[in-house]
Amino acid sequence: MSLTRIYGLFLRHFYLITRSFPRILDLVYWPTIQITLWGFISNFFATHTTYYNNAVGVILTCAILYDFLFRTSIGFNMLFLEEIWSRNFTNLFIAPMKIGEILTALVTTALIRSLIGLVPAILLTSPLFGISILELGIFLFFLFMSLYIFGITLGILVSSGLLRFGPSFENIAWSTMFLLAPFGCIYYPVETLPEIFQKIAYILPLVYIFEEARNILMNQTVDIENIYNAFIWNALYFTLSIILFYYSFNVAKKKGTLINMGE
Amino acid sequence: MKNLIEVKDIKKNYGKKEAVKGISFNVKENEILGLLGPNGSGKTTTIGMLLGLLKPTSGQIFINNLKLEDHRIEILEIINFISPYIELPKKLTVKQNLYVYSKLYKVKKIEERIEYLSEKLRIGELLNSITGELSSGQKNRVSLAKALINEPRVLLLDEPTASLDPEVGDFVRTFLEEYMKEKKISILLASHNMSEVTRLCKSVLMMRNGEIIDQGNPDDLIAKHGRTNLEEVFLKLSRSKSEFN
Numbered sequence A: 001m002s003l004t005r006i007y008g009l010f011l012r013h014f015y016l017i018t019r020s021f022p023r024i025l026d027l028v029y030w031p032t033i034q035i036t037l038w039g040f041i042s043n044f045f046a047t048h049t050t051y052y053n054n055a056v057g058v059i060l061t062c063a064i065l066y067d068f069l070f071r072t073s074i075g076f077n078m079l080f081l082e083e084i085w086s087r088n089f090t091n092l093f094i095a096p097m098k099i100g101e102i103l104t105a106l107v108t109t110a111l112i113r114s115l116i117g118l119v120p121a122i123l124l125t126s127p128l129f130g131i132s133i134l135e136l137g138i139f140l141f142f143l144f145m146s147l148y149i150f151g152i153t154l155g156i157l158v159s160s161g162l163l164r165f166g167p168s169f170e171n172i173a174w175s176t177m178f179l180l181a182p183f184g185c186i187y188y189p190v191e192t193l194p195e196i197f198q199k200i201a202y203i204l205p206l207v208y209i210f211e212e213a214r215n216i217l218m219n220q221t222v223d224i225e226n227i228y229n230a231f232i233w234n235a236l237y238f239t240l241s242i243i244l245f246y247y248s249f250n251v252a253k254k255k256g257t258l259i260n261m262g263e
Numbered sequence B: 001m002k003n004l005i006e007v008k009d010i011k012k013n014y015g016k017k018e019a020v021k022g023i024s025f026n027v028k029e030n031e032i033l034g035l036l037g038p039n040g041s042g043k044t045t046t047i048g049m050l051l052g053l054l055k056p057t058s059g060q061i062f063i064n065n066l067k068l069e070d071h072r073i074e075i076l077e078i079i080n081f082i083s084p085y086i087e088l089p090k091k092l093t094v095k096q097n098l099y100v101y102s103k104l105y106k107v108k109k110i111e112e113r114i115e116y117l118s119e120k121l122r123i124g125e126l127l128n129s130i131t132g133e134l135s136s137g138q139k140n141r142v143s144l145a146k147a148l149i150n151e152p153r154v155l156l157l158d159e160p161t162a163s164l165d166p167e168v169g170d171f172v173r174t175f176l177e178e179y180m181k182e183k184k185i186s187i188l189l190a191s192h193n194m195s196e197v198t199r200l201c202k203s204v205l206m207m208r209n210g211e212i213i214d215q216g217n218p219d220d221l222i223a224k225h226g227r228t229n230l231e232e233v234f235l236k237l238s239r240s241k242s243e244f245n
Helices: A003-019 A021-048 A056-085 A089-093 A099-129 A139-184 A195-201 A205-219 A224-255 B043-050 B072-077 B094-104 B110-121 B136-147 B166-183 B194-200 B218-224 B230-239
Strands: B003-014 B017-028 B032-036 B058-063 B079-082 B154-158 B186-190 B203-208 B211-216
Touching (some): A003 A021, A003 B094, A021 A099, A056 A139, A056 A205, A099 A139, A139 A195, A139 A224, A205 A224, B003 B186, B017 B058, B017 B186, B017 B203, B017 B211, B032 B043, B032 B194, B043 B154, B043 B186, B072 B079, B079 B136, B110 B166, B136 B166, B166 B194, B186 B194, B194 B230, B203 B230, B211 B218, B218 B230
Parallel strands (some): B032 B203, B079 B154
Antiparallel strands (some): B003 B017, B003 B058
């Protein structure tokens, strides 16, 4: 692994972000809108039911966590798509970069992109709604870590599809998160789902992450098993995504996708 | 002179379609080999295999005596490529693009290298310009700077002067001639510009339907086929396969 090359590829995307105001605005705009919208919805419910009166922070916290996951996954895909859109894809793959270096550079850049959106959202929740996500304490770090790994995993899976099938796979990149959201139990307990859906939900790390966030905020207790399960499933999916990426790269070399991607 | 590129009986099939049908050739140090052929003849597929972007169905490729299949990264460190079909990120400045690629190729004295190429390729005044806002001629010279950023020993050129005006085209050709003399590199030039190939190449390969149908010195090929220039030879070979089988 070469830090110089990783830094080089990081710079390529950092320059792009800092050169484009709409891109910076896009990073900040959507999380802010999302958080504001959900904050007002939370406030509305809080004034209408006793239950939601205690749960404003829960809904808003879950919205922030979900948005972080969404930004991480989409952010990773965007980095990959930027190379296709700018017709720079071939240049990148004829540079002497190992696949591991490309992935590490993209994973790091995706984290920074997500944090650029996350920090303003967290800062806004306190003055606007009197709620701090930091109430999750040290476990917030583990929840964010799990979401980050899963977001990156989805990003790598979609990028594998782009490598294998070319730019036509682009639309899948945008819809992945929406497809998984119902099973993630972001805003409601897993019991809300029909039984068959619950079985699907339990093989995703998301359900453990959001169940635990609600558990900490509403019961002020910590269930380590949820955090553990989230990491186990994450480790499995992350490993599978890396294997699939390498496999797709080899298939792309056989099918010619890499050479046609820039055209 | 040693061979920097050695291609041994490479084939590439896409399903049942045979894009390249077992071709072999060498490119020596300090040599420009022209790769000619009509669209779909297998030129781009051949270049793709030399760059490691395509896996040959069979056959072997050696660059600087290293087998491509086993030494992809080491080979990519000493090779580079230019094509009108690929571009540098448009929103970055020219200097940012060259800086990024210097990092990807682990260039040691980056500023020195960028300064050298800027002077040679007359892009000094463009360094702070946005790449996407450059003219075709300017973009071409910037792409060439990127292709030379790692001081490649092997340069693959796919239509390097396509869509350039004659003045810029001549500048690029003159630059390539001088650069090759100075650095003793190997160049594989795929082009449809026959006067360019006649001027730059001492040897050419003629491809059609994934096969090499003739090869040799441009002057010898012109004499062999009884034509007055390489373009006429190209047209003859492209249009009638039966004459040469």
